[in-house]
Amino acid sequence: MYIGKLVRLRAYxxxxxxxxxxxxxxxxVKKFLDSNIPFPMTKWQEEEWVRSRKANVDFTYDFAIEDLETGKYIGGCSINECDVKNRTCVIGIMIGDKEYWSKGYGSDSLKVLTKFIFEEVNMNKIKLKVFSFNTRAIACYKKVGFKEEGILKKEVYRNxxxxxxxxxxxxxxxFAS
Structure with a gap:
């Protein structure tokens, strides 16, 4: 478990x-997460996804995000696409419980995850992708120190x-500075 001011990152x-x-x-929630068609997911599909992630030993890590005060599960974050040679990885984060939006839980989770990646996984660069309409997430990423590196124009079709x-x-x- 890895602990911040508001959250605990733990195993699912x-x-x-x-x-x-x-x-x-x-x-x-879904409109911010995936560029695919926003089709409903079944419990069985989620269970299969969890099983497949546990079986994957290629430097992927998945954490449940828990409210430190109440112990309530509020979302998740993951480390994906680890490039061991070049010391880079791609991350994803989701605060799924909308009661916790815009209250600092996302940025606290991101700080804890980023610290874990740099101090324990020994990566040099952390990357992410965000849709341009997800202004709340963009503000969160910038608050933690992420900077824009590029824009893929008209990449996502929504609404x-x-x-x-x-x-x-x-x-x-x-991040250290």
Missing amino acids: KEEDIERAVEFINDEE GKYHDEILMAIFKDE
């Missing part, structure tokens, strides 16, 4: 799956129009 538990399915099927996808990153030496 069996009882998290029901809430995870609720989060991923919430239209407002009848195209949106840009923003590429952001932070380096180990920038």
Whole structure:
């Protein structure tokens, strides 16, 4: 477990799956997560995803995000696409419980995850992608120190129009300072 001011990053538990399915099927949450068609996910699909991630030993890490005060599961974050040679990885984060939006839980989770990656996994660069309409997430990433590296123009089709996808990153030496 890794602890911040507001959150604890921990392993997923069996009882998290029901809430995870609720989060991923919430239209407002889902629109920020995936560039694919926002199709509902079943509990079985979520269980299969969890099993497949546990079986994957290629430097991927998945954490449940828990409210430190209440112990409530509120979302998740992950480290993906680790490039051991070049010391880079791609991350994802989701605060699925909308009661916790815009209250610092996302940035606290991101700080804890970023510290873990730089101090324990020994990466030099952390990358992420965010849709241009996800202004709350962009503000969160910038608050932690992520900087824009590029824009993929009209990369995502949502609600009848195209949106840009923003590429952001932070380096180990920038986070330390």
